[in-house]
Amino acid sequence: MDFIKNSTSIIREHAIKLMNEYGLEDWTFQFCNGKQLHGKANLTSKIISISRIHAIYEQNFNAINDTILHEISHAIDFKNRGYSNHDKHWKQIAREVGCVPSSRGYGKSTVPFTKKQMSKYIGICPNCNKNYYRNRRLKVACRNCCNNFNNGKFSKRFILIYKPNEDYIQL
Numbered sequence: 001m002d003f004i005k006n007s008t009s010i011i012r013e014h015a016i017k018l019m020n021e022y023g024l025e026d027w028t029f030q031f032c033n034g035k036q037l038h039g040k041a042n043l044t045s046k047i048i049s050i051s052r053i054h055a056i057y058e059q060n061f062n063a064i065n066d067t068i069l070h071e072i073s074h075a076i077d078f079k080n081r082g083y084s085n086h087d088k089h090w091k092q093i094a095r096e097v098g099c100v101p102s103s104r105g106y107g108k109s110t111v112p113f114t115k116k117q118m119s120k121y122i123g124i125c126p127n128c129n130k131n132y133y134r135n136r137r138l139k140v141a142c143r144n145c146c147n148n149f150n151n152g153k154f155s156k157r158f159i160l161i162y163k164p165n166e167d168y169i170q171l
């Protein structure tokens with residue numbers, strides 16, 4: 001597999017520069033271990049985090065930059081209103097800072113690993129055998145079966161049974 005690993009120190013410097021540029025000098029930047037998310041803004045702790053996997057393995061720097069700007073948009077929105085979500089106010093801020101105003105972000109990721117490869121566990125529905133890829137073994141039920149056979153309500157009959165994922169790649 002041919003891919004270039006990005007430098008986390010360069011990404012950190014870039015993120016801090018952007019945060020300062022948008023008046024977030026009192027905010028902190030850090031990398032997180034998220035595998036399913038690209039970034040997050042902890043609005044009460046004033047921390048902007050980017051997934052270490054996304055930062056290191058994303059082959060399109062514009063996507064990393066967009067993720068940073070996306071989280072900065074949440075921080076600015078929180079400073080202005082005391083909360084933030086992906087509504088029209090946040091989308092306006094996102095456009096102003098130059099990121100794609102979407103909860104899905106920049107588009108298709110070029111991280112060279114699939115969700116299946118990055119998930120430690122496979123949760124299997126005991127009823128329909130649908131696979132759910134997870135990194136934690138949460139006590140959750142199959143959404144499809146709860147919807148189809150229990151009026152959309154949780155049922156113990158459909159709690160996922162977990163097994164280790166043999167395709168898991170330790171990153």
